[in-house]
Amino acid sequence: xxxxxxxxxxxxxxxxxxxxxxxxxxxxxxxxxxxxxxxxxxxxxxxxxxxxxxxxxxxxxxxxxxxxxxxxxxxxxxxxxxxxxxxxxxxxxxxxxxxxxxxxxxxxxxxxxxxxxxxxxxxxxxxxxxxxxxxxxxxxxxxxxxxxxxxxxxxxxxxxxxxxxxxxxxxxxxxxxxxxxxxxxxxxxxxxxxxxxxxxxxxxxxxxxxxxxxxxxxxxxxxxxxxxxxxxxxxxxxxxxxxxxxxxxxxxxxxxxxxxxxxxxxxxxxxxxxxxxxxxxxxxxxxxxxxxxxxxxxxxxxxxxxxxxxxxxxxxxxxxxxxxxxxxxxxxxxxxxxxxxxxxxxxxxxxxxxxxxxxxxxxxxxxxxxxxxxxx
Ligand code: NAD
Numbered sequence: 511x512x513x514x515x516x517x518x519x520x521x522x523x524x525x526x527x528x529x530x531x532x533x534x535x536x537x538x539x540x541x542x543x544x545x546x547x548x549x550x551x552x553x554x555x556x557x558x559x560x561x562x563x564x565x566x567x568x569x570x571x572x573x574x575x576x577x578x579x580x581x582x583x584x585x586x587x588x589x590x591x592x593x594x595x596x597x598x599x600x601x602x603x604x605x606x607x608x609x610x611x612x613x614x615x616x617x618x619x620x621x622x623x624x625x626x627x628x629x630x631x632x633x634x635x636x637x638x639x640x641x642x643x644x645x646x647x648x649x650x651x652x653x654x655x656x657x658x659x660x661x662x663x664x665x666x667x668x669x670x671x672x673x674x675x676x677x678x679x680x681x682x683x684x685x686x687x688x689x690x691x692x693x694x695x696x697x698x699x700x701x702x703x704x705x706x707x708x709x710x711x712x713x714x715x716x717x718x719x720x721x722x723x724x725x726x727x728x729x730x731x732x733x734x735x736x737x738x739x740x741x742x743x744x745x746x747x748x749x750x751x752x753x754x755x756x757x758x759x760x761x762x763x764x765x766x767x768x769x770x771x772x773x774x775x776x777x778x779x780x781x782x783x784x785x786x787x788x789x790x791x792x793x794x795x796x797x798x799x800x801x802x803x804x805x806x807x808x809x810x811x812x813x814x815x816x817x818x819x820x821x822x823x824x825x826x827x828x829x830x831x832x833x834x835x836x837x838x839x840x841x842x843x844x845x846x847x848x849x850x851x852x853x854x855x856x857x858x859x860x861x862x863x864x865x866x867x868x869x870x871x872x873x874x875x876x877x878x879x880x881x882x883x884x885x886x
Contacts, residue, residue, distance in 0.1 A: 548845045549576030549614045551599065551639075553606075553630050554622035555585055558644065562815060563619065564593065566837035572845035576614045579606055579630075603630065609637035616848065619671075619841070620644060623717040624724060628653040635664040640848050642841070644671040646728050647861030649719030651869055654862035661858060669844050669854035670861035672732060676839035678829045679818045680736065683800065683807060687737055692805030692823065695737045698785030700798035702726045702813055703772070706765070706791040713769055713791070721769030723868055727789030729813040730798065731777075731867050737800040738783035746860035749867055749886045750777040755875040761792055775871045778881075862886075 550573050552559045567575040577599030580586040586600035599614055603622075609615055618634035619642040620627050627648050634641045641661060647654050647670055661668040674680045687695055703722065711717040718724055739748040758772035765771075772790030788795075798812040805823035812818060816832060833839050840856075847854045863886045874882035 547571065548573040548616040548848060550574065550617045550619055550841065550845075551577035551579055551601070551609070551615045553579035553603070553618050553620045553634070554626075555580045555582070555589065556621065559619075559621045562835075562837050563621065563841075564589075566835040566841060567593075569835050569838040570842045570845070572842040572849065573617060577601065577612070579603060579618070603633075606630070606633040607637055609634065609639055615639060617642060617845065621671075623711045624719050625649050625717045628657050631657045631668065632660040635660045635666050635668070638664060638666065640667045640844075642669050642671055642844055643858070643861065645861065645864070646719065646724050646868065647858065647865060649724075651862055651865040654858065654865050658858045658862060667844075667848055667854060668858035669847070670856050670858065671837075671840065672856040672860070673815075673836040673840045674729070674732065674813065675736075675856050676833075676843060677818060677836050678832065679809065679820045680733070682820065682827055682829055683733065683809075684736055686800070686802075686807060687739055688741060688743070690740075690802070692807070693802035694740050694781065694783070695800040695802050695807075696783045697801040698734050698737055698777070698783060698799065699787065700730045700733060700785070700809075700812060701788045701790075701795040702729055702797075703788070703790035703793035703795040705793065709765065713766055715768040718769060720868070720872065721766060721771060721773070722789040722791045723770060723773050723775075723871060726813070727773065727775075727787065727871075728864055728868065730785075730787040730789065731864055733798045733800075733809075733812065734777050734785045734787065735863075735867075738777075738779045738781065738785070740781055740783075746857050747863050747886050749863050749884050751780045752778045752881050752883050753867065753870045753874055754778075754879050754881050755871045756879045757875045758788075758790060758792075766791065770875070773871065773875060775874070777867075 575593045576595045578586045578589050579601040590597050590600055618639045620630040621644050624646055627643050631641050631643050735748050753775055755775035757770045760766050760771045771792050774788040777785045796811040798809040800807050807822045809820050866886045867884055870882040870884045
């Protein structure tokens with residue numbers, strides 16, 4: 511997708527204000543990075559924004575925190591003081607359309623509960639802003655289609671917050687898939703679980719779309735597709751041909767009223783790779799393993815923000831120092847994609863693919879474990 515020339519962009523946004531003409535395309539610097547890092551506005555100031563993204567945006571070089579979109583104006587004003595951006599860059603969800611007038615903001619990063627991703631991504635796109643959307647991209651693949659269509663129409667780039675694609679141990683998995691040190695990675699397994707004890711949006715189907723599968727099982731789906739994709743290209747639409755799944759019996763049906771408490775599923779790929787995975791909100795697990803004919807690689811912990819460890823049948827591979835922040839790498843990459851006019855390695859299409867897979871997993875579980883085909 512090529513960025514829209516400014517003239518066309520003006521006419522696309524013709525019904526909007528004249529400020530649309532200055533959509534914040536950055537000035538290019540002469541020594542690598544642009545003179546001005548791209549401006550990011552975080553949409554949703556909950557735990558992930560506070561604990562991970564805002565600190566990461568102090569480390570990024572190609573982008574910086576320049577605004578927020580929040581339901582709580584006082585909180586937004588406090589962020590403006592803390593991070594040194596002007597009060598005019600504090601928006602409410604309902605006033606996102608006004609971002610079109612704000613050349614400080616190039617990228618909106620949507621970090622709200624899953625069900626709200628579509629409206630916030632689409633609002634950002636219609637304001638002419640590039641978008642990063644947190645995982646899962648939406649509650650349904652149909653919603654993903656609408657988000658992709660809006661971003662295409664607005665000629666803005668869309669990427670998903672798949673931070674692990676930029677993490678060195680996960681890059682090593684991709685290298686092994688591509689270079690085949692252990693042969694094609696055919697037997698895959700993994701699990702991710704933590705415990706939820708109270709009623710939060712993550713256990714409400716309307717907001718979360720489902721239970722732990724939507725929230726954290728998606729990491730196993732991501733790693734499985736990465737490992738099974740034999741050319742190591744991490745294609746955005748590479749997917750299993752079918753899945754089978756069984757929901758775990760509920761131990762706390764009062765808490766997990768309309769979402770699964772846990773689920774186990776198998777993935778079957780056309781090239782012969784297969785995997786068994788599980789995820790739960792009632793336990794503690796964080797692992798991934800991929801095995802070929804000549805060796806294996808094991809991750810534990812596999813998916814955390816830091817401290818990822820790997821072992822292989824050939825000993826401990828030499829991996830560079832862990833990054834200070836996976837999220838800083840991820841956001842800098844997206845900012846460079848925007849600046850250089852290239853597609854993100856974790857585009858909206860990949861987010862949609864994962865929703866298609868998750869929907870098939872739920873379909874199989876609802877059918878008592880019957881084989882469900884995946885059609886991306
Ligand atoms: P959170 O509950 O801590 O924050 C959610 C924010 O959305 C809050 O500021 C809340 O006020 C706001 N919000 C707006 N409308 C809301 C509504 N109707 N109901 C509830 N909250 C509403 O959640 P979080 O952990 O920051 O997760 C936010 C998103 O980020 C989710 O999509 C989640 O999957 C994703 N996430 C990704 C990672 C990762 O590693 N990539 C990690 C954590 C969360």
